[in-house]
Amino acid sequence: MAVTLFLPTVLARLADSGTLRSEGDTVGEVVANISGRFPELAPRLRDEKGDPYAFVTFYLNDEDIRFTGSFQSPVKDGDELTIVPAIAGG
Amino acid sequence: MTTTATSPAELSNEEIFRYSRHLILPEVGLEGQKKLKRARVLLVGVGGLGSPAALYLAAAGVGTLGLVDFDVVDATNLQRQIIHGTRTIGKRKLDSARDRIEDLNPNVKVEAHETPLTSRNALEIIRTYDIVVDGTDNFQTRYLVNDACVILGKPNVYGSIYRFEGQASVFATADAPCYRCLFREPPPPGLVPSCAEGGVLGVLPGIVGTIQTTEALKLILGIGESLAGRLLLIDALRMRFRTLNLRKDPTCPACGTHEIKELIDYEEFCGVRQAAADDAAAQSAVPEISPVQLAARIARGDDFDLIDVREPHEWDIARIPGARLIPLATLVNELPTLDSARDIVVHCKMGGRSAKAVQQLQASGFRKVWNLAGGITRWSDDVDPSTPKY
Numbered sequence: 005m006a007v008t009l010f011l012p013t014v015l016a017r018l019a020d021s022g023t024l025r026s027e028g029d030t031v032g033e034v035v036a037n038i039s040g041r042f043p044e045l046a047p048r049l050r051d052e053k054g055d056p057y058a059f060v061t062f063y064l065n066d067e068d069i070r071f072t073g074s075f076q077s078p079v080k081d082g083d084e085l086t087i088v089p090a091i092a093g094g
Numbered sequence: 095m096t097t098t099a100t101s102p103a104e105l106s107n108e109e110i111f112r113y114s115r116h117l118i119l120p121e122v123g124l125e126g127q128k129k130l131k132r133a134r135v136l137l138v139g140v141g142g143l144g145s146p147a148a149l150y151l152a153a154a155g156v157g158t159l160g161l162v163d164f165d166v167v168d169a170t171n172l173q174r175q176i177i178h179g180t181r182t183i184g185k186r187k188l189d190s191a192r193d194r195i196e197d198l199n200p201n202v203k204v205e206a207h208e209t210p211l212t213s214r215n216a217l218e219i220i221r222t223y224d225i226v227v228d229g230t231d232n233f234q235t236r237y238l239v240n241d242a243c244v245i246l247g248k249p250n251v252y253g254s255i256y257r258f259e260g261q262a263s264v265f266a267t268a269d270a271p272c273y274r275c276l277f278r279e280p281p282p283p284g285l286v287p288s289c290a291e292g293g294v295l296g297v298l299p300g301i302v303g304t305i306q307t308t309e310a311l312k313l314i315l316g317i318g319e320s321l322a323g324r325l326l327l328i329d330a331l332r333m334r335f336r337t338l339n340l341r342k343d344p345t346c347p348a349c350g351t352h353e354i355k356e357l358i359d360y361e362e363f364c365g366v367r368q369a370a371a372d373d374a375a376a377q378s379a380v381p382e383i384s385p386v387q388l389a390a391r392i393a394r395g396d397d398f399d400l401i402d403v404r405e406p407h408e409w410d411i412a413r414i415p416g417a418r419l420i421p422l423a424t425l426v427n428e429l430p431t432l433d434s435a436r437d438i439v440v441h442c443k444m445g446g447r448s449a450k451a452v453q454q455l456q457a458s459g460f461r462k463v464w465n466l467a468g469g470i471t472r473w474s475d476d477v478d479p480s481t482p483k484y
Contacts, residue, residue: 012256012259012329013256013257013258013259013329013331014256014257014259014286014287014292022332048285057279057281058277058278058279059277059278059279059280059281060281061276061277063338066337066338066339067338067339068338068339068340068341070343071341071343086327086336086338088261088276088325088327088338089281089286090233090277090280090281090286091254091255091256091259091261091286092230092231092232092233092236092254092256092280092286092288093142093231093254093255093256093288093289093292093294094139094141094142094143094144094228094229094230094231094253094254094255094289094299
């Protein structure tokens with residue numbers, strides 16, 4: 005399945021751009037695919053065990069994946085994965 | 095001349111005239127304007143987000159504005175903190191903000207809380223307000239504001255910024271999710287740079303702060319669709335706005351299971367104290383040279399290498415004569431170009447990154463390495479005031 009990933013600028017500098025294409029059948033596979041392509045980005049997306057962090061939220065289309073099966077959430081062609089890290093500036 | 099006394103719930107003729115553009119909006123009207131006058135809004139932080147929020151809330155006629163801040167106005171604030179001005183550099187932000195608010199709308203009562211918001215005072219301060227606007231700049235205060243608002247049942251109008259991007263939402267209204275439903279735990283210290291470290295487009299807090307203000311006014315007026323239950327993402331560079339659904343997490347320790355019944359130690363929760371201790375230990379563990387001592391070595395014509403481990407855009411702003419730029423991330427690749435037989439002094443902006451560089455060099459067998467204490471900032475203070483500070 006072809007999925008589009010949207011990265012915020014804080015993470016985009018660790019990849020080619022803020023908009024990336026990736027493949028996989030689940031969110032976890034999509035993230036693993038991207039992590040393999042961008043090793044510096046990988047530790048910002050998931051922990052050493054490959055699990056999501058509590059301070060980086062993944063949205064599949066408009067829904068938080070923690071309520072749809074986390075990294076096991078299935079994806080379909082054309083889905084959009086938006087990565088929302090915690091920021092604190094004010 | 096006679097004046098007509100007005101009760102807090104009534105509007106004077108001056109106020110009716112002042113708010114005429116509100117009063118002719120059916121969604122606000124006289125009743126709405128009276129609601130605004132009766133409202134008590136607390137702004138935590140009068141910085142980038144708090145500046146536009148305070149100005150627009152005051153202009154809108156919110157009757158009482160509580161301000162929490164303990165900082166003084168610095169010239170570097172003025173690129174975005176528009177409630178302050180060149181005339182108020184060096185003054186307390188609370189005084190600077192109060193002066194501006196009183197000029198903008200003398201009908202607004204300002205309640206100044208000159209203190210950091212802490213676990214000891216947060217409930218007492220927040221309790222007397224209707225709505226909280228979170229304009230803080232660190233994770234520990236954001237979790238503190240969130241938990242206090244959940245415990246007290248006060249809406250928490252959230253905004254957060256970094257470089258060109260912002261987030262906004264309304265947390266802790268009845269049945270709505272809270273900040274912990276979005277981010278259960280903070281990132282480890284140092285992972286997410288602050289605006290002081292990473293920079294921020296000056297107008298961005300203007301965008302996000304006015305969105306927070308819009309949400310606060312809507313809550314007071316009881317109109318429109320609140321951002322509660324939604325997260326607004328703002329990308330100023332691509333000028334894209336996106337809303338995502340926020341769900342209340344039944345396992346959330348604050349608003350779900352309610353296991354957080356009282357405020358905790360947020361510095362401990364965010365790992366801030368340990369990180370500060372680690373940084374201090376790292377800096378004190380490496381050999382140091384003061385800017386005055388470095389100037390003396392340069393003046394004597396000593397033979398040594400001065401390495402600047404900052405980033406190229408910082409090098410463009412200011413540099414110490416004779417330095418060589420090797421950004422910290424590239425130091426490992428440049429090791430073969432350095433001579434371990436020579437004395438090496440390493441510097442950065444404040445001394446933190448260069449302490450790490452010194453440790454890295456020591457681990458690679460360099461023995462004669464010193465960290466410039468206080469970095470180029472203290473060099474400007476103690477040796478050469480013509481060096482720009484940033």
